[in-house]
Amino acid sequence: MEHMELVRLATTGSVDDGKSTLIGRMLFDTKQIFQDQLEAIEEASRRRGTDYIDLALLTDGLRAEREQGITIDVAYRYFATPKRKFILADTPGHVEYTRNMVTGASTADIALVLVDARLGILEQTRRHAFIASLLRVPHLVLCVNKMDLVDYDQKVYDEITDEFRSFAARLDIPDLRFVPVSALVGDNVVNGSDNMDWYSGSPLLEILENIHVASDRNLVDARFPVQYVIRPHTMEHQDYRGYAGQIASGVFRPGDEIMVLPSGFTSTIASIDTFDGSLDEAPAGLSVVIRLQDNIDISRGDMICRPHNQPQVGQDIDAIITWMSESVKLRPGAKFAIKHTTRSARAMVKDLQYRFDVETLHRIDDTAELTMNEIGRVTLRTTAPLFFDEYRKNRQTGSFILIDEATNNTVGAGIIGGAAL
Amino acid sequence: MATLAGVSYQISHLDALEAESIHIIREAVAETERPVLLFSGGKDSALLLRLAVKAFYPARLPFPVMHVDTGHNFPEVLAFRDKIVEELGVDLIVASVQEAIDQGRVTEQTGINASRNRLQIEPLLAAIEHHRFDMVFGGARRDEEKARAKERIFSFRDDFSQWDPKNQRPELWSLYNAKHNRGEHIRAFPISNWTEMDVWQYIGKESLDLPSVYFTHRRMVFERDGLLMADSDYIMRRDTEEVFEADVRFRTVGDMSCTGAFASTASTVDEIIVEVSTTRITERGASRADDRTSEAAMEDRKKEGYF
Numbered sequence: 001m002e003h004m005e006l007v008r009l010a011t012t013g014s015v016d017d018g019k020s021t022l023i024g025r026m027l028f029d030t031k032q033i034f035q036d037q038l039e040a041i042e043e044a045s046r047r048r049g050t051d052y053i054d055l056a057l058l059t060d061g062l063r064a065e066r067e068q069g070i071t072i073d074v075a076y077r078y079f080a081t082p083k084r085k086f087i088l089a090d091t092p093g094h095v096e097y098t099r100n101m102v103t104g105a106s107t108a109d110i111a112l113v114l115v116d117a118r119l120g121i122l123e124q125t126r127r128h129a130f131i132a133s134l135l136r137v138p139h140l141v142l143c144v145n146k147m148d149l150v151d152y153d154q155k156v157y158d159e160i161t162d163e164f165r166s167f168a169a170r171l172d173i174p175d176l177r178f179v180p181v182s183a184l185v186g187d188n189v190v191n192g193s194d195n196m197d198w199y200s201g202s203p204l205l206e207i208l209e210n211i212h213v214a215s216d217r218n219l220v221d222a223r224f225p226v227q228y229v230i231r232p233h234t235m236e237h238q239d240y241r242g243y244a245g246q247i248a249s250g251v252f253r254p255g256d257e258i259m260v261l262p263s264g265f266t267s268t269i270a271s272i273d274t275f276d277g278s279l280d281e282a283p284a285g286l287s288v289v290i291r292l293q294d295n296i297d298i299s300r301g302d303m304i305c306r307p308h309n310q311p312q313v314g315q316d317i318d319a320i321i322t323w324m325s326e327s328v329k330l331r332p333g334a335k336f337a338i339k340h341t342t343r344s345a346r347a348m349v350k351d352l353q354y355r356f357d358v359e360t361l362h363r364i365d366d367t368a369e370l371t372m373n374e375i376g377r378v379t380l381r382t383t384a385p386l387f388f389d390e391y392r393k394n395r396q397t398g399s400f401i402l403i404d405e406a407t408n409n410t411v412g413a414g415i416i417g418g419a420a421l
Numbered sequence: 422m423a424t425l426a427g428v429s430y431q432i433s434h435l436d437a438l439e440a441e442s443i444h445i446i447r448e449a450v451a452e453t454e455r456p457v458l459l460f461s462g463g464k465d466s467a468l469l470l471r472l473a474v475k476a477f478y479p480a481r482l483p484f485p486v487m488h489v490d491t492g493h494n495f496p497e498v499l500a501f502r503d504k505i506v507e508e509l510g511v512d513l514i515v516a517s518v519q520e521a522i523d524q525g526r527v528t529e530q531t532g533i534n535a536s537r538n539r540l541q542i543e544p545l546l547a548a549i550e551h552h553r554f555d556m557v558f559g560g561a562r563r564d565e566e567k568a569r570a571k572e573r574i575f576s577f578r579d580d581f582s583q584w585d586p587k588n589q590r591p592e593l594w595s596l597y598n599a600k601h602n603r604g605e606h607i608r609a610f611p612i613s614n615w616t617e618m619d620v621w622q623y624i625g626k627e628s629l630d631l632p633s634v635y636f637t638h639r640r641m642v643f644e645r646d647g648l649l650m651a652d653s654d655y656i657m658r659r660d661t662e663e664v665f666e667a668d669v670r671f672r673t674v675g676d677m678s679c680t681g682a683f684a685s686t687a688s689t690v691d692e693i694i695v696e697v698s699t700t701r702i703t704e705r706g707a708s709r710a711d712d713r714t715s716e717a718a719m720e721d722r723k724k725e726g727y728f
Contacts, residue, residue, distance in 0.1 A: 003433050004435075005431060006433075006437040034700075034701055034706065035701040036706035074571075076570050078563070078616045084434075085616075100591075102593070106594045107593075107594060214431045219430055228447045228450065230477060234480075237479045246440060246443070246444040273479075274478070287439070287443035287444050287447070300451055324591045337600070339596050339598065395594065401593060401596045408598070408601060
């Protein structure tokens with residue numbers, strides 16, 4: 001079978017941007033919409049009295065969403081080209097859904113941000129770009145949509161891209177691309193366009209197919225959060241003791257000298273096992289079982305790394321938090337359960353320094369609390385040391401969630417800036 | 422990022438999906454007390470079971486499997502279920518719809534479109550309660566159906582086993598929240614991100630065994646609503662519905678009374694992959710009568726505790 005790569009995409013925007021049409025167009029033109037789905041939404045559109053086929057009905061899976069004609073939640077869609085399999089997290093664009101956008105962006109390799117060519121860069125566009133940059137989505141593609149409604153005018157496109165470029169310079173976006181499209185007509189979505197000779201770049205799908213994502217993974221800092229200890233207790237494997245987990249970053253090989261945190265014990269990797277045999281090397285992303293030369297006490301939540309390349313170890317953490325709960329607020333002094341890699345502890349909010357105005361990106365000092373969809377900078381004190389890296393260097397060991405201990409709900413998403421001073 | 426010259430650390434989509442699923446399964450088991458895996462003998466649960474075995478290898482599977490038995494199964498699928506269970510040496514729990522009917526806990530539907538699909542909810546929940554399971558693995562995929570596309574990988578169920586789609590826990594990165602109180606449980610869907618095509622490609626790559634009904638075979642069928650229904654004691658025919666013999670296969674396998682076949686001569690996984698890549702009909706559309714009831718049929722069943 002041909003080698004296909006898995007790529008995660010996040011799209012944000014509202015119906016007004018033509019986002020649903022764009023996604024619908026991509027799914028339709030790559031033949032991922034099936035006839036029975038099309039017939040079902042044709043009929044549903046007719047019943048609702050819309051005079052066009054509402055492609056949003058494809059992704060709006062919940063009754064409440066269809067009734068209200070809005071996207072409430074993240075919807076996952078799947079499509080594939082011969083080279084790549086895409087997982088698309090489609091999130092609503094309005095400010096009251098910031099938390100959904102953060103969710104979609106948390107795992108994305110590529111963020112797709114839509115702009116209406118007639119309206120240009122809006123506050124909403126800036127917010128989407130800010131969130132993509134905050135969550136360290138490595139690639140951002142700005143789609144200038146509805147080019148058909150501005151007569152495919154290059155000047156309009158240039159103005160928009162220039163303005164966005166100067167705004168993006170304030171953010172941290174490693175790779176920025178632009179494409180002028182008309183989702184409705186199909187210009188530059190899957191196929192090229194005869195209407196914009198001045199555009200020499202590729203259509204959107206070709207861009208998505210060719211953005212190099214393999215090297216976005218951190219393959220330098222070897223980090224292996226221990227997830228589960230495997231002790232078979234069978235005659236065949238009497239003395240087997242292996243540490244199961246998914247490699248967070250870096251590459252591990254048999255013979256590597258390693259260190260275990262928090263104990264600080266060192267040992268050597270005896271083998272890296274899987275159901276399908278032992279591996280000569282295992283890069284970030286694989287789920288494996290590591291066996292060590294020495295019998296040392298290791299349990300879930302411990303971290304295997306290299307003696308000369310260790311994560312930071314600490315209980316005082318500086319982080320940016322997106323608040324996700326309507327009923328619970330984040331205030332200094334509040335306590336939560338924290339989950340970081342495979343490690344669980346409790347955390348207290350020591351300080352809330354500021355929050356962002358997500359429309360203007362200004363920092364608002366004098367902030368007493370974070371409420372739903374607000375993003376702010378905090379200092380946390382945890383009951384047990386965490387083994388972490390800065391989020392900008394390592395999305396796996398730099399992220400955590402906060403859980404409300406009364407309701408067990410996930411209430412906050414945190415990205416680590418570093419150790420708090 | 423530095424890489425060794427000539428060494429590619431690129432991971433194929435199937436390896437990436439496998440690694441994600443194994444991570445989810447281990448996380449679920451590490452964070453709960455009493456897990457169980459729903460195993461119907463269908464292709465998705467066969468895949469899920471294989472991934473679970475891989476997650477704990479070389480140790481044995483640390484939890485039992487459960488089959489919600491409608492009593493209207495394809496005999497081929499039951500035989501496959503028993504064979505796999507024996508091969509792996511895992512414990513099998515059977516939650517029986519027939520028993521629930523006999524004991525008066527649920528009422529059999531009547532009429533031409535009678536199906537035991539919805540009746541599975543009661544015995545499933547009763548078994549979860551009886552065995553005090555707090556983590557239930559299911560083989561649902563997000564590409565199957567639009568309500569499933571919205572469900573979390575770790576999906577919280579209250580003490581009535583209800584799913585509340587408007588009040589789901591945010592799920593970020595690969596950090597899953599399995600916290601729950603006594604009496605509540607988590608449904609985990611480790612193959613959420615697999616598509617029908619991924620499943621078949623993986624089955625081919627792993628040479629996974631499947632029930633024979635997935636491949637072409639001769640069978641007595643009759644046509645209803647565009648589906649070819651297997652002629653059996655479990656389904657009432659109208660006088661106008663004539664039985665004929667045809668080469669068919671099933672794209673999904675569930676209760677015989679609501680799973681339809683379609684004409685196909687695909688006899689190998691490779692041939693099925695070709696078929697799947699050219700079809701214009703979704704998996705459930707091609708085989709499930711139960712989802713045609715309404716636009717929100719699946720969402721409504723799920724809210725009541727369905728998988």
